[in-house]
Amino acid sequence: MIPVRTIPRAKIKVSEIGFGAAPLGNLYQPITDIEARATLERALAAGMNYVDTAPHYGHGLSERRVGDALREREGVVLSTKVGRLLRADATLRGDDSEREGFRSPLPFARHYDYTYDGILRSYEDSLQRLGLASIDLLYVHDIGTRTHGADNAHYFDQLTQGGGFKALERLRDEKAIAGFGIGANEWQVGLDALRHADCDAMLLAGRYTLLEQGALTEFLPLCHDRQVGVIIGGAYNSGILATGTAQGTGLRYDYGEAPPEIVARVARLEAHCRAFEVPLAAAALQFPLAHPAVASVLLGLGAPGQVEETIRLHAFPIPAQFWLDLRGEGLIAEDAPIPTDR
Template sequence: MTHIPHRPIGRTALSVPELGFGAASLGNLYAPVADADARAAVDAALAAGLRYVDTAPHYGRGLSERRVGDALRLQPDTVVSTKVGRLMDPDASITDDHERDGFRSPMPFRMRYDYTHDGILRSHEHSLQRLGVAKIDLLYVHDIGRYTHGDAADGYWQQLTAGGGLKALERLRDEGTITGFGIGVNEIQVCLDVMAEARLDAILLAGRYTLLEQDALDALFPACEAAGTSIVIGGPYNSGILATGTRRGGTIHYDYGPAPGHVLARVRGIEAIADRHAVALPAAALAFVLAHPLVASVIPGIGSAARAAQTVDLYHAAIPPAFWEELRAEGLLRGDAPVPGAAA
């Protein structure tokens, strides 16, 4: 088994391997994954030392949690994070397995947002049942904020704050039913807002600190450093483009949609430098985020055993220092972003 170093989560006793497994894929995100392939993906990842898996009720309306639970339940030394904020209600009127919210053949439940005290406790209970475990290591408040909710965000914010959602999480942490909690989001401002209300152990930040964009360095990372809050990087390929590059046929994905022109142009610039240094773009995307000391783990999306093995190879790839220097010199990387093997 490859050795993957562990890093601490906030001020908890928990540590996670710095390379983990993003299991939105196992809820059939965009493409169906057969049960056996889902199991093989987790087994291959575990065998390779990726013993941190992130899932959520949202991912296939419970499907990803069920699959992750089946694969991990009796495995020692594994860390699981899941999320709260969406309840899955049984609904007899759902009789098809059409795609819902991007997930193919999801479980036949109706999804309802609920960030209240009771909603969060219920969601946690449901996750224990689907995962088949007695304790969840990390629980993230999923997709609170305007990126997901637009104008409805204020109402959900009230549920989480005045409605006791954060209090419920503090209670679960105090009881030891979870080891730590935080939020899992694709935006920066809401992280700062929640940090003003509660002590977070970790923030799962998706797509907002990557080889493509580093605005999180301005206010968020200093706030996390002061509060002792770790960062887990989701969506390290910005949902695709930093893995696929720009040159293959078909749609190139950025933030779960077609990549806009300015993003394509920037990635083409990075690709040109990667070519000159014989660097694989996804290898650079993984190594870059792990160079930041606040980052506890990076969790790329993995949907097959082959992808798990390839991801481990990318993680181990050597990247010459001159690659990072040239990115900085060309204005394609912020000068204050730490890079592997060098101080910021």
Template sequence: MDAFPIFTPHCPELPPLGFGAAAIGNLYQRVEEGAARAAVAAAVDAGIRYIDTAPHYGFGLSESRLGAVLADLDPREELLLSTKVGRVLVPVAPDAGPVRHGFADAAPFEPVFDYSYDGIMRSYAESQRRLGRDRIDLLLAHDLGTLTHGDAHAGHFRQFLDGGYRAMRELRHQGAVRAIGLGVNEWQVCLEAMGHADFDVVLLAGRYTLLEQTALDSFFPACATRGVKVIVGGPYNSGILVNGTRGAAPLYYNYEPAPAAIVDRVRRLEAACDRFGVPLAAAALQFPLAHPVVASVIPGMADSAQVAHTRALMDTAIPPALWQALRDDGLLHPEAPIPTAPTAPR
């Protein structure tokens, strides 16, 4: 018999804008300690009350940096934090290489997938130590799915269902975490997991954006039926929706060079935004929040300037006519909710 009470989804109320902390784990490039600290401080000063991190981000570096700065900025633990489980960090030699798994000059550990009961408990305890928190608000199983694991997905998924999921439920039942869920890059694995387990929240990166909304067809309706909230990560689809197509920056989509069809679609989005005098990045940041299952959007921010720019984009008033024009031009899913007031959402 199940030792847990009947599961009723409950996600703490999240602010519309959160802080994605992968960048301060040296994602793709080194971020100096002072700049990382300044980014977090600027986010707190800007009223951002939710921060997402993971052991994978710099192999403990993002969590350690957050723990150090929040000890001063948030001693009463009033900010909401999410972190992730599914990898354990194994010590390696400090000269393991300047860039590993996308992180530059990261901590001397190797991330190893482990979705077992013991692996999740170990990962949680180590995250709690690095973050210096008595409790972690949201705990998310990280990177399940075929996009990450390919043919090995079935084995990792079974390990999670047989052990890791039970560990997460225990932590929630004990009050060590407030909510449990998934942190993934594909909505298909969310539907698969929801067929076997119950979750409060899903952090879905890059799959509900101004560029793509296929999550509307089956995943978002399932979330609405079950009462599962969605956090949207990667709202800029690896940068192409913030940089656009006209600058000198490389055009990346889904962590890879953008294919021609995506570049063409972004050009059409840019043209529509230009007609209404709206920055493309502002539309990309605000669009996901119109859907009722979406609780928060969490772009990555590496320094205080990016925090200020993101806050300004979030506060940009967007005329409803832009959203209707995007729909009329076939650039939005016909069922995608659109903001109806000429102000930033919520």
């Protein structure tokens, strides 16, 4: 079984490897309800007791599928997200053409709303889509300049002056949720949130990986000091740390085409992995777990076979010298914790 770690402030235990349910919303390609159910059930049987979804994933499809699989199950920690409201749109034809990365037939359009009323509405809507009576963690989804650009100040003001954080505090005080935080692709907005709210957990995607460790200087130490559990998403940086560079074209990094400097750095990592006979994906999966602030690494899984491969990579034995050489060659930050430090 997969080991569990504690998110101290929320007083909940999550598996070191969590189930990211974006693929259950037909991310990039459609899967059937049967495939979605089989994938999540295999993950639960393997010991992944933590499942993360969002209204954005398939415009409600992921939440519906997750709820159908989790109903009447005990011992599963569930997180979803707030900040996007879904509204029926009659102009959407209900086909599976790609919208915002998802090939979902659900005719809903998303609208950003981080206000007090918007947060509470998002929470209630998620309960309805899930068909469940409770949610453990809520993340404010995609706040930050990467999503909103120049409009981010307006949306962040909805969280502070508009009462979004107060709504989350109310839900926690009423024990409707165990905790809340930010779910974003940039650590800087996490720091901003911690200055304004008493967060319990942070979901950071793509910014603390084998490729980049910018969150080491301020964000992760502050979370550790304040006992805020950090969930790492995007451990493969959108795929390049899973596939490597051998295919030559179509390499994905940070939701787009990988730039030459990233490809070159991954190639150096691959060469090091070959020397030690270590799968690149195993190193990418295990590396973030060495940091004491990290509670879990979320992986988007869309087939039972992917679950099996993830279990293998998580357990793959990696020699201590592998990590020491990565550090010595400047392929990871000098102050980045490595598994040999634990």
